Structure formats: structure tokens, C-alpha cells
Amino acid sequence: MSAPEIFFVGDDALAVKLAERAARHALAAALRASGQWVDVVPGKGEVTVQFDPLVVPPRQAEALLRQQAVDIPETEDVSVQTITLHMQADDTAGPDLARIAAENGLTAEAFLARISASPLIVDMMGFTAGFAYVSGLDPALIAPRLDTPRQRVPAGSVGMISGQLGLYALAGPAGWPIIGRIAEPLFDARREAPFTLEAGVSIQLVIER
Template identity: 50%
Template sequence: MSNAAITSCGDDALRFDMPERAIRLARARQLQASGDWIEVVPGRRDITVQFNPHIDTPQSARARLSNTMSKALPSEARSMQHVRLPVHFGGDNGPDLAGIAHSLDLSQSDLIAQLTAQPLDVDMLGFTPGFAYMSGLSERLEIPRLSQPRQQVPPGSVGLITGQCGLYALAGPGGWPLIGRTDVSLFDASADDPFKLQPGMQVQLVDADES
């Protein structure tokens, strides 16, 4: 990677574009494992790293990052963790499912079948702590955000907008239409990494109420 591909973000962070998802997430894990950075944040098309400005200059941090990016990925960095997540769709758990299905001219069961047909990719965390942005759905599922966000969304709720699912690890406000909720805890304060889902994982949604 050339230095020209690395841009500064303030006085203590660097960002570089990496559109290819699998390589981006593997690189992020490699950078996290190195221990060289205060924080490594993979985005939808880039990675941002934060360095300690009391130890590194922007130039030395840029040089170290460029050197790391020139190295081959270790084989273990390419591994992908799969998570199976039972979800209660519709009803009080997913109050917007029926309306979404109607707007798409689908039955609720057909919409659920599309959501559970294949694993979804966790691209990044953000918006609220632990909120997982997941891709892998058809862009033809055109679903806008709510015109009036909810003040409180229960933890474990599954949101849906065009082409994406979102999982709320913690309770809080949210503007995504809600289609279901999982009983699986997505947050464990006692764990070294408190959030169950991380970028690079694949999540298979499963209908918890299917007979």
C-alpha cells in the first residue's frame, strides 16, 4: 500500500480505503492482533486506526501502517466465525414486519424465508454500542427508515432497511423498522469483548417459532 492511499483523521488517526470486504475485515483483525494501535475500526469500505500521539508522530504511524499493509495476511486472519441466531419474527417482537411485507407485496412467511435463506455478513458496528450492520440481502427489498424514530428499542431487536439488517445489542433509540427479536444476549459486560457480534462474522437468522 502506498502512503498516498492513507489519509489523516485528526491528530491521532489514519484511514485507508479497502473496498473488498473479506480482505478488509481480515486486515482489520490483523491490525487488532498486532497491538500497535489504540483502536482499529473497520467501516463499510475502509479501516481507521488510532495511534498514541504521545508515542508516535503521524509520519511514524503512517510508515508502520504502510509496512503492515504490505505484508501477506496470516492464514488464521482469513477465518470467519459463524453465529446461528434464533429470531422471533413479527408480533410484539417485530411490530413492523406485517407492514413491510405488505409494502413489498409479500406474505410475512415469504419475507421471513428471504431473511433466513442465507447467512448475513457483519460489516461493522456503530450507531449505538454494539449495533451490528449486516449485509447480504437483496437491494430489491426497498424499506425506508421510520419517519418517526422510536425512543426505546429493546435489546436483541432486529431492524431492516433496504439491503441491510441491523441488530440492537443494547436498548436505546432507533429508526429502523423492527421485524423481530432474538432471546440471545448480544452483550456480556464481564467478557473481554462484551459484544457477541463483531465485523467479519456471518450470522444465520433462524425462525425461532417455526414448527
């Protein structure tokens, strides 16, 4: 591939701009596998890496990243972890479900079927600890942000705005309409990696009514 744009985002971090989601996650997987970076974080439109400037001088890190970005593996050769999650979708778990489905001209069942059939993937983590931005949602499904954000939604809540889902690993405020709740815990402090989701993970969503 042609050389992508690379720029510094601090004294110990660099970012690579990549428009294609699959390419970002393929590069992130390759960078993690190289073991040459302190941290690798894919985001929306770029992949950011952290390095130790006391071990690797910044310009050397830039040159290394530039070479690795050019040698990005073909996306079809990159294995993607798939996690199956069960989403409860009753009136309690999804207080906005019926309204959002109706605004899309669908029954709740048809609306949920479109969501579960979408090729969902965690695009990035952010906003709050463990919050997963999930892309791949059927683009025909639309939902605006809430006029008045909720002060608190339960852990596992599934929010939606046009084009993406948002999975709340922890209880907290939410500005997205809530259409369901994940049955499995998305956070467990006893685990070595306490959060279930990370960028690049594919989600198979099973709807429970």
C-alpha cells in the first residue's frame, strides 16, 4: 500500500491515518504482534501507538512505524475475534426501543432483526472506561441523540445513534437512546483484562425478547 500519513501526538506517541476500518484493525493487530510498542490504540480514522522515548528515539520510532504501516498485512489474512453477546430487549432493558423502531417504520421485532443481521465490530473504545463504539449497523436505521441525556443507565446498556451502537460496560450517564441490555458482564475486575470488549472485536448479537 502507499505510505499513509503519520504524525506525532505527543512526545511519546504517533498516529497513522487510515480511512478503511479493516485496514486500521489489521495494522493494529500487526503492531501489537510486533511487540515493539508500549500500547496500540485503533480509533476512528487512525491508529495511535505509544513508545518509550528513552528506549527508542522519536525519529527512529517514526521510521519504524512508517515501515510497518507500509507492510500492513492484507485484511483478509487477519483473524478477527468474534464474541457472542445476548441482548435483552424488553421494555425495561430497552426503554427507547419501541419508539426508535416506530420512527424507522418497523415493528420492534423487525428492527431488532436488522440489528442482529448487521456485521458489527468494535471500532474504538472511549468516552468512558469500557464504552465500545460499535460500527457496521444497517445504515438505513436511524436514531438521534436524546434531547435530555439520562443521568444514569445500568451497566451493559446498549445505546444507538444513526450508524452505530454504543455498549456501556459500566453504569453511568447516557445521551444515546437505549434499545437493550447485554446479559453478559462487560466488566469484571477479577479478570486480568477486566473489560470484555476491545477495538477490532467482531460481535454476534443474539436478541432475547
